[in-house]
Amino acid sequence: MTDNDAVLTANLEFYHAFAARDLVAMDAVWARRVPVGCIHPGWPALSDRDAVMESWQSILSNPDAPRIACYDERVLLYGDAALVLCEEELEGGTLVASNLFVREEGNWRIAHHQAGQLASRRPEARRREPPRPSRLN
Amino acid sequence: MTDNDAVLTANLEFYHAFAARDLVAMDAVWARRVPVGCIHPGWPALSDRDAVMESWQSILSNPDAPRIACYDERVLLYGDAALVLCEEELEGGTLVASNLFVREEGNWRIAHHQAGQLASRRPEARRREPPRPSRLN
Numbered sequence: 001m002t003d004n005d006a007v008l009t010a011n012l013e014f015y016h017a018f019a020a021r022d023l024v025a026m027d028a029v030w031a032r033r034v035p036v037g038c039i040h041p042g043w044p045a046l047s048d049r050d051a052v053m054e055s056w057q058s059i060l061s062n063p064d065a066p067r068i069a070c071y072d073e074r075v076l077l078y079g080d081a082a083l084v085l086c087e088e089e090l091e092g093g094t095l096v097a098s099n100l101f102v103r104e105e106g107n108w109r110i111a112h113h114q115a116g117q118l119a120s121r122r123p124e125a126r127r128r129e130p131p132r133p134s135r136l137n
Numbered sequence: 138m139t140d141n142d143a144v145l146t147a148n149l150e151f152y153h154a155f156a157a158r159d160l161v162a163m164d165a166v167w168a169r170r171v172p173v174g175c176i177h178p179g180w181p182a183l184s185d186r187d188a189v190m191e192s193w194q195s196i197l198s199n200p201d202a203p204r205i206a207c208y209d210e211r212v213l214l215y216g217d218a219a220l221v222l223c224e225e226e227l228e229g230g231t232l233v234a235s236n237l238f239v240r241e242e243g244n245w246r247i248a249h250h251q252a253g254q255l256a257s258r259r260p261e262a263r264r265r266e267p268p269r270p271s272r273l274n
Contacts, residue, residue, distance in 0.1 A: 034213075034215055035213040035214070035215075036213075037211075037213055037220060037222050037235070039222070039233055039235060039253065041253060041254075041256075042253075042254060042255065042256030043233075043255075043256070044224070044233055044255060045211065045222040045223075045224075045233055045235075047211050047213065047222055074174075074182065074184050076171075076172040076173075076174055076184065076248070076249070077172070078171055078172075078217070078218050078239050078248065079216075079217060079218075080215070080216060080217075080218075081215050081216075081217075081218040083174060083237060083248075083249055085174050085176070085182040085184055085249075086182075087181070087182075096176055096180075096181055096182055096251075098174070098176060098182075098235060098237075098249060098251045100220060100235075100237065102215050111213070111215065111220075112213070112220055112222075112235060114233075114235045114251050114253065115253075116176065116178060116179075116251065116252075116253030116254070117178075117179060117253070117254070118179065118180075118181060119178075119179030119180070
């Protein structure tokens, strides 16, 4: 399996754990030996593994947790690190996410996740009319 | 200089280029030899260097571009890659950002940036009352 495919597989395992509300599977996909971080939409950054897993426990145990599907994945490879950029379809809208993976004991494990709201699903319209400057950076 | 300090310096150069609206300096801090990505708030992911620099040209040339300052940086090291998690203070509010750096020709250069809105500046209150599930992931 190429690194590209292995990283995509790890990314899918992350979203499968999320969709299945499976905290054990979610714990398994997160890195153990390197520092991890996580930025849920609207939240401040978490940068401690216990805090990250506690946040997932809170999210996955919530009966109102949204259904989620991942699509339009793009893999950027950096040797023993890799980034997946993708969109997340939820009942409440679309998010765009960055997922950083690291090779750990021969397995690709997620080391960081940030997701944020996508303002529009019409990139053509967005190009003609960029978001207001106050929302840019 | 330690890797931690060198990555923090590169992160500050990125924000200095942003604050100074200096497109040449902004171009200089972005990686040249590895794939790059960028997710501005509300935008879809950009994963082509030309598209990323075009987005910065649009933002930095806008006379209404917001003032920006970076603070509360945390560095996560992964060998020849590193992640900086930080908050960004703008006139219109506070953002939280992930900046991925890679060591390229001995220099740390930014390979990916995602910024998103921070819902609140009161993490203590947020812990007691988590965001609505529809906003989580």
